[in-house]
Amino acid sequence: MYVESVVRWGAWSILLQFGLGASAGSCPPRCVCRPEAKEVICSGKHLNSVPDGFSSDARRLDLTHNKIKTVGRRQFSGLLHLQELDLSDNIISMIEVEAFQGLQNLRTLCIKNNRLKIIPVGVFSGLPSLRFLDLSQNEILVFLDYTFKEMVNLQTLEAGENDLVFISQRAFFGLQNLQELNLDRSNLTSIPTEALSQLQSLTRLRILRLTISTLPNNAFRRLHRLRSLLIANWPSLDTVASNSLIGLNLTSLVIRNCNLSVIPYSALRHLVYLRFLDLSYNPITVIQSNLLGDLLRLQELHLAGGSLLRIEPGAFRGLAYFRMLNVTSNQLTTLEESVFHSVGNLQVLRLDRNPLACDCRLLWVVRRRLRLNFDGHQPTCSSPDAVRQREFRDFSEKELPRLFTCRPARIMDRRPQEARVEEGTTVLFSCKADGDPFPSISWISSHKNVVSPTGRIRVLPNGTLEVRYAQVQDSGTYQCLAGNAAGNDSLTVGLYVKGLPRNRTIPYLSEEGWVEPSNSQAANSSAQMAKPYPFDAKTLIIATTMGFLSFLSSVAICFVFMFFWSQSKGQIKHTATIDFVPRSSMGGGGGDGGDGGRFTMKLI
Missing domain, CATH: 2.60.40.10 (Immunoglobulins)
Structure with a gap:
């Protein structure tokens, strides 16, 4: 009996272990499982819904390029070890609340290129370990308050290419460790300043393809840890307010493919930690002198594809660490040595695709052609005719003094x-x-x-x-x-x-410019200059007399009116007698021993 029990228990143990092993190693139909890599690949299998039967020890699940429409509540609750889930390139339009509940170890979630229009609050609950979330290329219209509130460890949020028209002020509440946010091609009409201010740990912000024309003051307040700001492809952006970047400690700033006609010096002046500045593909015509000196740590300036006509001497004065200038594809005819704080620090110079006049002003560049890095793009002479279309590297040292000359x-x-x-x-x-x-x-x-x-x-x-x-x-x-x-x-x-002479006149300045006065104007002007007061003595006497007579007439009329009114009221007493009892000197009331008094008042 004992032996039979032992045998039966052993059989059940073997069956139990076999069952568990089968569950752990199971693979849904039409999917490919790789046990050694703990991956489940269901990409491009024409699935209409999320299948069942995944191995519980799977760490990566690929459901891309299918026809999944809905993700239900607790859809993946059994995948306790899952670290990466990719639902991109489906037709998902609905994700239920707590859809990802139970994925305690999930670190990457991609829902790119679907048909989401709104994300209900609570969809992303139960994802304490998530680091990367991609919601780009959907049709999301609005981020509601507290949409991401439980994602305390999220570091990167991709939210570009949606139809966003509004981001609620507390939409990013809870993203206390978010470091990178990317917004691209949305319908936002203003910077979501209040929503961004919730991201206290943000270090990189990328905002592309908006239709905003002005970067307003305090646009990025309270983002004290932001180090990299990328603004690109805003065709209407032509104004950067002087305090728009206040409070930021950027090391990299890109404002390219916009409509800036001047460098926003006032907005840049406080960015003393800035090292990289890219203003390429803006219609900027000049880099003025002595206005970039506050950017003490600036190392690179890119202003390619603009409308630069000149860079004034001293433009980079004070920039002791400046090592790279990229002004390719502009309208520059020269670049003088006096532009730089020290040409000895310059390492990379992109000067190609400019109509360069090869004369004495560019001799300093040509003499450094072997040490200076042109980034694989040699500058080419456009004038004079003797050196047209010649690259800088083609000149020999002997011919430089003869060709690169100037006439004083x-x-x-x-x-x-x-x-x-x-x-x-x-x-x-x-x-x-x-x-x-x-x-x-x-x-x-x-x-x-x-x-x-x-x-x-x-x-x-x-x-x-x-x-x-x-x-x-x-x-x-x-x-x-x-x-x-x-x-x-x-x-x-x-x-x-x-x-x-005093009888001669000179022109005077009017709103239309300098005007030659006529004779009458000259006479009036002379009269006004001779008389310090607007009226003479005779005029003042007449005006005073007339005013005094008018006053007397008004008083007389009032007395006549009062006389006739009093006659209509009968006999009027002109005196009045009043009895009174004075107050005690000690402050008491009028006692019996107090003497009264009387006085007579005559009415006039």
């Missing part, structure tokens, strides 16, 4: 110019110069200021100095400066303005 600036007409004129006269001083490259012309006024192209005293486009309606204070010497990369030249002229 020279003022062509150096005859003395002196003008002695009366006040109100317009004076022109000519200053024509020649040189290669063509020199720039500027004027210094008699007060040692640079003359601007606008105003009464201005520099015309051809370099001529115009002094309109000269004033006595304009007298003095003016200096014309003509300069290029090879040298400078100067010319001094004199202006002497004689004041007009």
Whole structure:
């Protein structure tokens, strides 16, 4: 009897072990299982629903490229060891609450390219270990409050290419460890600032293909750990507010394929930790001097495919760590050595696909052609004709001094110019110069200021100095400066303005500009200048007398009216007698021993 019991128990044990082994090693129909890798591959099997019978020790489950429409509640509850689940490329339109409950060890969940329109709160409950979630390429319209509240360990959220029109303020509540968020091609009309402020650990933010025209102030507040911000393919973005990036400590900033016409210097000035800046494919025309100096740690600037016409001297002054400049595919004709803080730090230079004029201004680049890294793209000369289409590497050291030359600036007409004129006269001083490259012309006024192209005293486009309606204070010497990369030249002229007699007039400045007054205007102007007050003494006396008479007339009428009114009321007493009892000096009431009093009042 004992032996029989032992045999029966052994048989049941073998059957039990066999059953468990079969369950652990089972594989659903039409799927491929790989026990050694603990993978279940059901991709492209025309499945209409999630199959049953998965091995409980599976760690990876691939259900991509099927026709699954719905994921039910606790659909995968038996897969305790599952770490990766991919439901991409199906037609899923509904995921029930607690659909992934029980997947305690799941680290990666992909639901990419489906037909989800809304995600109910609670769908992602029971996923404490999830690190990566991909919801991109769906039709999601809105992220509701607390959609991701239990995903405390999520690090990356892919939410691009949806139809998002709104992200609720607390949609990202609970994502306290999220480090990377990607939003791409949505219908958002504003930056979801309040929702983003919930992501205290965010280090990388990518926002692509929006139709927003302005990056507003405080757009990314409270994202103190954000290090990388990528904004790209916003065709309407033409304004970056001065405080839009305030509070950020970025090391990498990309704003490319937008509509910026100028570098947003004021918005960048506080980014002292910035190392990488990419403003490529914006219609920016100039990099101005001395406006990037606050970016102390900047190492790379990319401004490819823009509309750059010039980079001013000193543009990168103060950037001691600057090592790479990429300005390929612009309209630059030159790049002067004075642009940089130190050309010795420069390692990579992309200067190709620009109409470069190969003269003395680019000689410093050509002489470094063997040490400087052009990133596999050699710059090519566009002018002069002698070197057209030649790459920098083709020049020998011997021919450089002969080919890469400049002619210093020279003022062509150096005859003395002196003008002695009366006040109100317009004076022109000519200053024509020649040189290669063509020199720039500027004027210094008699007060040692640079003359601007606008105003009464201005520099015309051809370099001529115009002094309109000269004033006595304009007298003095003016200096014309003509300069290029090879040298400078100067010319001094004199202006002497004689004041007009008092009966002569000079033009005056109106809203339409400087106007020559008529005779009547001049007479009125002279009269106004001679009289400090708007009225003379006679006018003041007449006005005062008339006012006083008007006052007396009003008072008389009032008395007449009061007289007739009193007559209509009968006899009027003109006196009145009043009895009174004075208060005690000790503050008591009127006692018996108090004496009364009487006084008579006459009414007037």
